[in-house]
Amino acid sequence: xxxPCAVESKAQLFASADSxxxxxxxxxxxxxxxxxxxxxxxxxxxxEGLQYMKExxxxxxxxIVCEVTSIQAVNTASNYVxxxxxxxxxxxxxxxxKAAGKTNLPVLLKRGLCxxxxxxxxxxxxxxSEGNQNVILxxxxxxxxxxxxxxxxxxxxxxxxxxxxxxxxxxxxxxASGKKEYIASLSKAAxxxxxxxxxxxxxxxxxxxxxxxxxxxNPQEFKSLMDELKVIAAACNKRIGTL
Amino acid sequence: xxxPCAVESKAQLFASADSxxxxxxxxxxxxxxxxxxxxxxxxxxxxEGLQYMKExxxxxxxxIVCEVTSIQAVNTASNYVxxxxxxxxxxxxxxxxKAAGKTNLPVLLKRGLCxxxxxxxxxxxxxxSEGNQNVILxxxxxxxxxxxxxxxxxxxxxxxxxxxxxxxxxxxxxxASGKKEYIASLSKAAxxxxxxxxxxxxxxxxxxxxxxxxxxxNPQEFKSLMDELKVIAAACNKRIGTL
Amino acid sequence: xxxPCAVESKAQLFASADSxxxxxxxxxxxxxxxxxxxxxxxxxxxxEGLQYMKExxxxxxxxIVCEVTSIQAVNTASNYVxxxxxxxxxxxxxxxxKAAGKTNLPVLLKRGLCxxxxxxxxxxxxxxSEGNQNVILxxxxxxxxxxxxxxxxxxxxxxxxxxxxxxxxxxxxxxASGKKEYIASLSKAAxxxxxxxxxxxxxxxxxxxxxxxxxxxNPQEFKSLMDELKVIAAACNKRIGTL
Amino acid sequence: xxxPCAVESKAQLFASADSxxxxxxxxxxxxxxxxxxxxxxxxxxxxEGLQYMKExxxxxxxxIVCEVTSIQAVNTASNYVxxxxxxxxxxxxxxxxKAAGKTNLPVLLKRGLCxxxxxxxxxxxxxxSEGNQNVILxxxxxxxxxxxxxxxxxxxxxxxxxxxxxxxxxxxxxxASGKKEYIASLSKAAxxxxxxxxxxxxxxxxxxxxxxxxxxxNPQEFKSLMDELKVIAAACNKRIGTL
Numbered sequence: 024x025x026x027p028c029a030v031e032s033k034a035q036l037f038a039s040a041d042s043x044x045x046x047x048x049x050x051x052x053x054x055x056x057x058x059x060x061x062x063x064x065x066x067x068x069x070x071e072g073l074q075y076m077k078e079x080x081x082x083x084x085x086x087i088v089c090e091v092t093s094i095q096a097v098n099t100a101s102n103y104v105x106x107x108x109x110x111x112x113x114x115x116x117x118x119x120x121k122a123a124g125k126t127n128l129p130v131l132l133k134r135g136l137c138x139x140x141x142x143x144x145x146x147x148x149x150x151x152s153e154g155n156q157n158v159i160l161x162x163x164x165x166x167x168x169x170x171x172x173x174x175x176x177x178x179x180x181x182x183x184x185x186x187x188x189x190x191x192x193x194x195x196x197x198x199a200s201g202k203k204e205y206i207a208s209l210s211k212a213a214x215x216x217x218x219x220x221x222x223x224x225x226x227x228x229x230x231x232x233x234x235x236x237x238x239x240x241n242p243q244e245f246k247s248l249m250d251e252l253k254v255i256a257a258a259c260n261k262r263i264g265t266l
Numbered sequence: 267x268x269x270p271c272a273v274e275s276k277a278q279l280f281a282s283a284d285s286x287x288x289x290x291x292x293x294x295x296x297x298x299x300x301x302x303x304x305x306x307x308x309x310x311x312x313x314e315g316l317q318y319m320k321e322x323x324x325x326x327x328x329x330i331v332c333e334v335t336s337i338q339a340v341n342t343a344s345n346y347v348x349x350x351x352x353x354x355x356x357x358x359x360x361x362x363x364k365a366a367g368k369t370n371l372p373v374l375l376k377r378g379l380c381x382x383x384x385x386x387x388x389x390x391x392x393x394x395s396e397g398n399q400n401v402i403l404x405x406x407x408x409x410x411x412x413x414x415x416x417x418x419x420x421x422x423x424x425x426x427x428x429x430x431x432x433x434x435x436x437x438x439x440x441x442a443s444g445k446k447e448y449i450a451s452l453s454k455a456a457x458x459x460x461x462x463x464x465x466x467x468x469x470x471x472x473x474x475x476x477x478x479x480x481x482x483x484n485p486q487e488f489k490s491l492m493d494e495l496k497v498i499a500a501a502c503n504k505r506i507g508t509l
Numbered sequence: 510x511x512x513p514c515a516v517e518s519k520a521q522l523f524a525s526a527d528s529x530x531x532x533x534x535x536x537x538x539x540x541x542x543x544x545x546x547x548x549x550x551x552x553x554x555x556x557e558g559l560q561y562m563k564e565x566x567x568x569x570x571x572x573i574v575c576e577v578t579s580i581q582a583v584n585t586a587s588n589y590v591x592x593x594x595x596x597x598x599x600x601x602x603x604x605x606x607k608a609a610g611k612t613n614l615p616v617l618l619k620r621g622l623c624x625x626x627x628x629x630x631x632x633x634x635x636x637x638s639e640g641n642q643n644v645i646l647x648x649x650x651x652x653x654x655x656x657x658x659x660x661x662x663x664x665x666x667x668x669x670x671x672x673x674x675x676x677x678x679x680x681x682x683x684x685a686s687g688k689k690e691y692i693a694s695l696s697k698a699a700x701x702x703x704x705x706x707x708x709x710x711x712x713x714x715x716x717x718x719x720x721x722x723x724x725x726x727n728p729q730e731f732k733s734l735m736d737e738l739k740v741i742a743a744a745c746n747k748r749i750g751t752l
Numbered sequence: 753x754x755x756p757c758a759v760e761s762k763a764q765l766f767a768s769a770d771s772x773x774x775x776x777x778x779x780x781x782x783x784x785x786x787x788x789x790x791x792x793x794x795x796x797x798x799x800e801g802l803q804y805m806k807e808x809x810x811x812x813x814x815x816i817v818c819e820v821t822s823i824q825a826v827n828t829a830s831n832y833v834x835x836x837x838x839x840x841x842x843x844x845x846x847x848x849x850k851a852a853g854k855t856n857l858p859v860l861l862k863r864g865l866c867x868x869x870x871x872x873x874x875x876x877x878x879x880x881s882e883g884n885q886n887v888i889l890x891x892x893x894x895x896x897x898x899x900x901x902x903x904x905x906x907x908x909x910x911x912x913x914x915x916x917x918x919x920x921x922x923x924x925x926x927x928a929s930g931k932k933e934y935i936a937s938l939s940k941a942a943x944x945x946x947x948x949x950x951x952x953x954x955x956x957x958x959x960x961x962x963x964x965x966x967x968x969x970n971p972q973e974f975k976s977l978m979d980e981l982k983v984i985a986a987a988c989n990k991r992i993g994t995l
Contacts, residue, residue, distance in 0.1 A: 058360050060388045062395045093361040094336075112358035117301050118336040119359075137380030137409045137654075140900045145303045152305045166380045167896045167904070168623075168652045171869045171912045175896070178907040179929055182937035183900045200908055208911035208945045215944035215984055216937045255944055258987035380897075383657045409897045410653045410661070411866075414626045414669045418653070421664040422686055425694035426657045443665055451668035451702045458701035458741055459694045498701055501744035544846050547874045548881045579847040580823075598844035603787050604822040605845075623866030623895045631789045638791045652866045 024088060024193070024222040025245060026052035028235035029065065030072035038227035040079040042242035046249040047264040050106065051076070051085040052222060056092045057234065058112050065233045069096075073103040080105075088131055094122040101126050111136050111163060111198075114146050124153025131222075133161045133195070136174070140183050147190060160184060160192040161222060164199030173201025173238070176209055181216040193220035197238045203229070206240060207248050211255050214263075223248070267331060267436070267465040268488060269295035271478035272308065273315035281470035283322040285485035289492040290507040293349065294319070294328040295465060299335045300477065301355050308476045312339075316346040323348075331374055337365040344369050354379050354406060354441075357389050367396025374465075376404045376438070379417070383426050390433060403427060403435040404465060407442030416444025416481070419452055424459040436463035440481045446472070449483060450491050454498050457506075466491070510574060510679070510708040511731060512538035514721035515551065516558035524713035526565040528728035532735040533750040536592065537562070537571040538708060542578045543720065544598050551719050555582075559589040566591075574617055580608040587612050597622050597649060597684075600632050610639025617708075619647045619681070622660070626669050633676060646670060646678040647708060648699075650685030659687025659724070662695055667702040679706035683724045689715070692726060693734050697741050700749075709734070753817060753922070753951040754974060755781035757964035758794065759801035767956035769808040771971035775978040776993040779835065780805070780814040781951060785821045786963065787841050794962050798825075802832040809834075817860055823851040830855050840865050840892060840927075843875050853882025860951075862890045862924070865903070869912050876919060889913060889921040890951060891942075893928030902930025902967070905938055910945040922949035926967045932958070935969060936977050940984050943992075952977070 025043045030036050030053040040051050055072030057065060068075070076087045088106035091097045092113060100107060106129045113119050114135035123130045130150050134143045147158045162181065164174025176199035184192045196209035210221055226232045226239040240248065249263065256263045268286045273279050273296040283294050298315030300308060311318070319330045331349035334340045335356060343350060349372045356362050357378035366373045373393050377386045390401045405424065407417025419442035427435045439452035453464050469475045469482040483491065492506065499506045511529045516522050516539040526537050541558030543551065554561070562573045574592035577583045578599060586593060592615045599605050600621035609616045616636050620629045633644045648667065650660025662685035670678045682695035696707055712718045712725040726734065735749065742749045754772045759765050759782040769780050784801030786794060797804070805816045817835035820826045821842060829836060835858045842848050843864035852859045859879050863872045876887045891910065893903025905928035913921045925938035939950050955961045955968040969977065978992065985992045 058358065060358075060385055062360070062388070062392045112360075115301065115303075115355035116359045116362075117305070117355075137897060139898055142303055145305070149305045165896065165898065165904070166654045167894060167906075168654055168866060169868055169894065169906065170656075172908045175894070175904065175906055176908050177896075177898065177904055178941050179901045179905050179934055179938060181941075182929075182934040185937075186933060200911075204915060205908055205911040208914075209908060211988070212907050212910075212941040212945035216941035254987050255984070258983050259940070380654060382655055408653060408655065408661070410651060410663075411623060411895045411897055412625055412651065412663065413899075415665045418651070418661060418663055419665055420653075420655065420661055421698050422658045422662050422691055422695060424698075425686075425691040428694075429690060443668075447672060448665055448668040451671075452665060454745070455664050455667075455698040455702035459698035497744050498741070501740050502697070544844065546844075546871055548846075548878045598846075601787065601789075601841035602845045602848075603791070603841075628789055631791070635791045 024048060024050040024052050024220060025225045027226045027232065028224055028239065029054040029057050029233055030068050030075055031233050033075045033078070035227060036075045036079050037082065039225055040083045040085060042225050042227065042245055044083045044085055045242065046245045048249070049086060049264055051079055051083070051087050053087070054090050056090055056096050058092050058110055070099055073100055077103045091119070091123070094119060097122045097126065101128060104128065106131050109133060114138055114143065117149050120146060120149035121153050124150035124155045127155060129157040129159060130155065131159045131161055133163050134165070134180070136166045140180055140187070144188055158190050160190050161195055162192060163195040172199065172205065174199050176200065178212055178216050181213065181218050185217055191219040193222055194218045195222040197224035197235070201238045203238055203240055203244070206238070207251065210248060210252060214252060214255050214261065215259060267291060267293040267295050267463060268468045270469045270475065271467055271482065272297040272300050272476055273311050273318055274476050276318045276321070278470060279318045279322050280325065282468055283326045283328060285468050285470065285488055287326045287328060288485065289488045291492070292329060292507055294322055294326070294330050296330070296332060298332050299339050301335050301353055313342055316343055320346045334362070334366070337362060340365045340369065344371060347371065349374050349402070352376060357381055357386065360392050363389060363392035364396050367393035367398045370398060372400040372402060373398065374402045374404055376406050377408070377423070379409045383423055383430070387431055401433050403433050404438055405435060406438040415442070415448065417442050419443065421455055421459050424456065424461050428460055434462040436465055437461045438465040440467035440478070444481050446481055446483055446487070449481070450494065453491060453495060457495060457498050457504065458502060510534060510536035510538050510706060511711045513712045513718065514710055514725065515540040515543050515719055516554050516561055517719050519561045519564070521713060522561045522565050523568065525711055526569045526571060528711050528713065528731055530569045530571055531728065532731045534735070535572060535750055537565055537569070537573050539573070540576050542576055542582050544578050544596055556585055559586055563589045577605070577609070580605060583608045583612065587614060590614070592617050592645070595619060600624055600629065603635050606632060606635035607639050610636040610641045613641060615643040615645060616641065617645045617647055619649050620651070620666070622652045626666055626673070630674055644676050646676050647681055648678060649681040658685065658691065660685050662686065664698055664702050667699065667704050671703055677705040679708055680704045681708040683710035683721070687724045689724055689726055689730070692724070693737065696734060696738060700738060700741050700747065701745060753777060753779035753781050753949060754954045756955045756961065757953055757968065758783040758786050758962055759797050759804055760962050762804045762807070764956060765804045765808050766811065768954055769812045769814060771954050771956065771974055773812045773814055774971065775974045777978070778815060778993055780808055780812070780816050782816070782818060784818050785825050787821050787839055799828055802829055806832045820848070820852070823848065826851045826855065830857060833857070835860050835888070838862060843867055843872065846878050849875060849878035850882050853879040853884045856884060858886040858888060859884065860888045860890055862892050863894070863909070865895045869909055869916070873917055887919050889919050890924055891921060892924040901928065901934065903928050905929065907941055907945050910942065910947050914946055920948040922951055923947045924951040926953035926964070930967045932967055932969055932973070935967070936980065939977060939981060943981060943984050943990065944988060
């Protein structure tokens, strides 16, 4: 899975989608509802952004995943997306989890910023207890004292989840590191550790991104990384670019 | 502020309210909507609990505070309570913050489990940017590696908030420590450090509590603590038991 | 206990000692061996610093405490000081703990930067198992994700230690907060929580200090704080300024 | 690098050495000086252990690495080992770092339990400033709130170190995870992320180990892991089993 942090415009999204497709990914990510620390930061294009996502899907054949931040957003996004995403800040927003559990869409559940693995699996249980068993876990780094990276990627979460659950787990190296120069190393580590996928931020022009520019790859960097990952994946008896 | 973690029954709440009043507190707390880690734990009496809270208020004259976990709960609780509480898990549930900001009730905003003080003040900004300036911050312990206590009370948050903001700050020593034997020490520390209030869990029979029993004081312990706190407060030129 | 982070010169130490005495403290601190993160930072005056400490003791009647960072320093410092200090970085330097345990001097044992309370008590056991029961614990803040303060003062350590051990515990609000404006609040909190003492950095001219200037009080600030602390201590049935 | 946590007897060490050699590793680890949290735990065979290590080296041709915990141990161990190890608890024991810097042996410097990467590189600087440039860094997990693993392996440390330093970095998945079932996954991740080596605990009979049994592989498990790692290493253009 790859794409921009936020859907900023139709042109920006379409350029991103082309890069994602070219790199060999199968799912396009893009935020239409952006939960930001400050109320004065860019908050997303909302339904207009979902509409662009749908058009990008029709154009490229990629599946689309989008974060939802309210019950109303679940209802709206269900008409557009293939996968609903619950973000780290909302991992224990139990009303939202239950609303996602009432849809029949796959739900990508990001780990909370300081959630234990046990709390994360319990959050997944809130979705599944409503009848929706199709949950994908996403490790995106936890908060620690170390400041060299934005968060600390908990690579051990992969074998721990594999030993405690049947749910698939993917890794988001972009939010985990916060710096594009570390993404290749962490992506390879995730695949070798046994992750079932990756979610990587790609932007046609990272320097002009409205959010998360420093952790976004440009199209060339993404293509190059995907080529490297295919070799590692093959050594692990896996294939990149299949759902 | 004091009272049980959860409203379990009318009898339990009324007994709690009597203890709270006898100890000299001015606000009764009690949970009607309980955000629990597991979907299979007791989730609260919801509107029935709010009704009991209102009756306890009429009986004792105490003000009442209750946690809300969804926009719908904000709307319902606004008809019953004097103060809306946003819990630690929802500190960055921005839709909920905005809904609370649209009421004209005071909002007690608990610090997220691993929120920085800056993120916490930004969360308060989400409430205030909707026009409601009446926010009370509540430090309730942060998540660290130390396991001797449930969380680590960040006592420094008191002077830090006092230096960065005009908002009042209270402390919840019950959730911070998770053990009743440490509550007296932490309550005194909070008052001496400059906190504007305390929120303490009191239950008529902690051993039978449906949640948080080990960290709840019984009525005698609460009365005894309040008597001790009055002496410390006086030494700090403050008074306990005034709003 | 109070005094400068490092002994820088005889004049600086004597001025500090006068302030410490005037404020009503009973023990003078001052570092002669400075464990610094970088090998290129100021490392202390070593035995020359100990000599100045002894002269300051003779001049003022204050007891003196000094950090030791090697077995050789234990041997040298034992000829000068009243209390040996083991710093946070050396809390699990077991050879050093055993050497301190072989002296008959009181040992001030600072908590490691991310030591659990259990590990800290085990470190004290290394000293006591050599026959020296005279250990004083010092809480000085733990490392967490929060960056508003240098470390996070774990105020709960006071009641936890009181429930698990008979050893006295003091608090170092200077290293815990890293900022002089928070020291008064934390000092009051520590006394109210039940601490048996405080260790506060005082420097005659903090702006010119070779280390830890931003967290050092000047003489006037120290005197003013001590006056405030006497009132809090009295409310807790304690006295400031007695050993 | 592989071998038992502690040298327990000549027979145990020789059996371990055979397994290490059979798996294709090139360096034998084994603790002769054991820094233990409690003074009443097994503390190591000291020089007798070093003697067994030397005999194992002569028997197998493996190089040997051993932890040193005091200046005296540095002096003694220098007569026996090929690589000196400084453990996590002593990462900021600056006197020890300087003593290791005065030898001409390679020094394996483990990251402190809550050391930042910057502090770790500064600790390496203490060794190098004495004239010994031959430092190998070892990431062994940091302390966080997560309890599913003994520590949290900071896999990002690999690309961060690679961007800030020319020093080689290896990973210890045994101490990082504390559970043998996670070691294979973390070892693969480390190699894929760019680590220059691994240090893995191997014991001929983990259930009878005097320390760290639950995180030790038995000889069959080690052989099997090494075979898998060769495939991953080849995909990363590296070779396992070369110094």
